Amino acid sequence: MKAVGAAIFHHDPIYDSGREENDQLAQRVADYGNVFNYNVCNKQEFELVNALNRIRPDVLLARHGGMTLWGAKLGIPSLLIGDEHYSMGYEGLVNYGERLLEVIENDEFVKNLEKHAINPYTKWWLEQPPYYFLKGGAGR
Amino acid sequence: MSRSGLIEQERFTCAIGALQTVVAIPRAVPILHSGPGCGEMIAGFFERSTGYAGGCTSPCTNFTEKEVVFGGINRLRDIIKNTYKVLDTDLQVVLTGCTAGIVGDDVDSLVSEFAEEGKPIVSVETAGFKATNFEAHSLVVNAIIDQYVSRFEDENKPKSQKNTVNLIASIPYQDPFWKGNLAEYKRLLAGIGLKANVLFGPQSGGVKEWQSIPTALFNILVSPWYGKPIADHLKSKYGQEYTWFHHIPIGANQTEAFLNQVVEFAIEQGADIDKAAAQEFIRHESNAYYEEIDNLATFLLEFRYGLPNHAHILHDAGYVVALSKFLLHEVGIVPKEQFITDATPEKFHEAIRADLKSTSDKKEIPLCFEPDAGKAQEILRGIHHNGRGLIIGSGWDKELANEKGYDFLSAAIPSPYRLVMTTNYAGFTGGLRVIEDIYQMVLSTYE
Numbered sequence: 001m002k003a004v005g006a007a008i009f010h011h012d013p014i015y016d017s018g019r020e021e022n023d024q025l026a027q028r029v030a031d032y033g034n035v036f037n038y039n040v041c042n043k044q045e046f047e048l049v050n051a052l053n054r055i056r057p058d059v060l061l062a063r064h065g066g067m068t069l070w071g072a073k074l075g076i077p078s079l080l081i082g083d084e085h086y087s088m089g090y091e092g093l094v095n096y097g098e099r100l101l102e103v104i105e106n107d108e109f110v111k112n113l114e115k116h117a118i119n120p121y122t123k124w125w126l127e128q129p130p131y132y133f134l135k136g137g138a139g140r
Numbered sequence: 141m142s143r144s145g146l147i148e149q150e151r152f153t154c155a156i157g158a159l160q161t162v163v164a165i166p167r168a169v170p171i172l173h174s175g176p177g178c179g180e181m182i183a184g185f186f187e188r189s190t191g192y193a194g195g196c197t198s199p200c201t202n203f204t205e206k207e208v209v210f211g212g213i214n215r216l217r218d219i220i221k222n223t224y225k226v227l228d229t230d231l232q233v234v235l236t237g238c239t240a241g242i243v244g245d246d247v248d249s250l251v252s253e254f255a256e257e258g259k260p261i262v263s264v265e266t267a268g269f270k271a272t273n274f275e276a277h278s279l280v281v282n283a284i285i286d287q288y289v290s291r292f293e294d295e296n297k298p299k300s301q302k303n304t305v306n307l308i309a310s311i312p313y314q315d316p317f318w319k320g321n322l323a324e325y326k327r328l329l330a331g332i333g334l335k336a337n338v339l340f341g342p343q344s345g346g347v348k349e350w351q352s353i354p355t356a357l358f359n360i361l362v363s364p365w366y367g368k369p370i371a372d373h374l375k376s377k378y379g380q381e382y383t384w385f386h387h388i389p390i391g392a393n394q395t396e397a398f399l400n401q402v403v404e405f406a407i408e409q410g411a412d413i414d415k416a417a418a419q420e421f422i423r424h425e426s427n428a429y430y431e432e433i434d435n436l437a438t439f440l441l442e443f444r445y446g447l448p449n450h451a452h453i454l455h456d457a458g459y460v461v462a463l464s465k466f467l468l469h470e471v472g473i474v475p476k477e478q479f480i481t482d483a484t485p486e487k488f489h490e491a492i493r494a495d496l497k498s499t500s501d502k503k504e505i506p507l508c509f510e511p512d513a514g515k516a517q518e519i520l521r522g523i524h525h526n527g528r529g530l531i532i533g534s535g536w537d538k539e540l541a542n543e544k545g546y547d548f549l550s551a552a553i554p555s556p557y558r559l560v561m562t563t564n565y566a567g568f569t570g571g572l573r574v575i576e577d578i579y580q581m582v583l584s585t586y587e
Binding site: 062065066068069072073078079080082098102106108109110111112113116117118 | 392393426430431433434437438440441442449468469470471472474500526527
């Protein structure tokens with residue numbers, strides 16, 4: 001599976017123990033490649049919705065409660081990884097894979113919800129880039 | 141489907157069970173020409189089923205050896221005469237049990253003696269071995285139409301009321317949600333501009349409403365198969381066309397489809413429908429429904445401790461198809477092997493399979509028609525799926541759910557585990573109620 005975007009809640013300004021080896025983001029990029037559409041926002045739903053609406057991934061993986069709602073409303077199969085240790089080890093990987101398959105294959109609920117979802121966001125906002133309100137953000 | 145001589149775990153009853161159809165008509169009384177056990181058995185099977193003059197109030201000739209040898213007609217004549225003295229009723233329906241059927245009493249002639257005097261009395265042969273109560277329901281309704289309603293045709297000209305319809309839907313008492321369902325259909329149809337004769341229960345107008353049956357412009361049949369003989373009979377007798385919705389509309393998708401189908405048909409038939417207003421009504425109901433689902437979505441997607449991800453349903457064809465469609469698309473619970481336990485006649489099997497198949501073009505939903513529910517349970521016992529499951533059935537299925545570690549929702553009769561009075565499962569609100577009920581059962585398992 002390929003990551004086509006991310007909405008991260010926080011990015012630490014210093015490395016653990018001050019060691020450069022603990023630059024986990026650099027490690028990830030080196031091992032698995034760049035992650036496009038990498039957004040850091042402090043749980044700002046309006047930015048998340050904007051990004052999701054543009055990117056429309058095949059599946060949304062949430063690591064924090066309350067975030068799957070917008071994937072679902074956009075018809076995107078969404079999974080909350082409640083237990084972060086779920087995917088540990090070989091068996092964990094297989095379990096995780098099966099869970100992902102289940103979420104992706106059983107998409108009827110989100111596809112139906114998409115047709116009827118309530119959307120409070122303005123048309124204008126959804127046309128802006130997600131970082132519009134950030135310092136240095138472009139605007140219309 | 142097995143038609144063996146023996147079944148376990150009955151979920152329907154014999155033809156005389158249609159006496160409950162009479163009990164559901166306000167101020168009507170069933171008079172039984174049968175052995176003493178029939179009435180007891182029926183009242184016990186249905187529970188909370190006495191109504192106005194049902195249960196122990198219903199007169200019965202208590203067929204014994206004497207009547208078998210010498211005939212029971214005179215006994216029946218006495219019972220009918222005395223019913224007029226003792227009970228205050230608007231309609232009397234004489235039903236025969238197995239013994240009367242075998243012995244060959246000419247009940248029809250006797251009843252016509254009273255009918256000719258102008259008494260509102262009807263005669264139906266409902267010997268138990270003839271049919272199930274699902275089928276006998278139509279026999280009883282058609283008999284009332286032919287022998288009672290037809291007497292009032294002069295003041296009730298066929299198809300004279302443009303916006304009146306007759307609704308043929310839930311079978312009283314056999315469908316545990318019949319009262320609520322009929323009330324909800326009536327409300328929904330009123331919302332799109334139609335006045336529905338629901339014929340049974342407190343939302344109906346008693347015999348006066350039955351008398352007005354011919355005046356409906358067209359009829360609505362909401363059923364996979366039971367009740368169709370009524371729609372067909374009204375079509376041939378009064379020329380009323382009917383629109384057929386093949387399963388119970390549970391939830392938004394199906395209720396919208398149902399109402400839109402009726403709106404189109406009504407307009408075609410020449411009813412006075414304000415299409416824009418009807419669609420506005422439907423939209424309003426749908427929005428209210430989706431507001432709930434919107435709020436519910438996070439719970440369904442994220443509840444940490446596990447929610448059921450698949451379901452097996454053991455019920456009549458109308459509910460099996462309805463709940464399969466509803467659960468998959470509107471709740472996210474995947475329907476797996478399903479069991480129809482209503483002894484569906486063979487000729488309807490194909491259409492029902494096709495209806496169920498139309499639920500999804502990427503998922504197969506295995507379906508078994510099995511009136512012997514003991515057999516159905518055996519099959520289900522041997523089936524295994526990953527994850528937490530849900531069984532929706534009758535009280536018979538609770539133990540099986542426990543065995544499998546599954547959640548259980550009681551939605552069919554008989555069931556000592558649930559009290560249903562006016563709850564509806566049909567409609568938009570019905571769908572929401574199904575969701576509440578399922579998760580009430582699920583959440584109550586958490587400590």
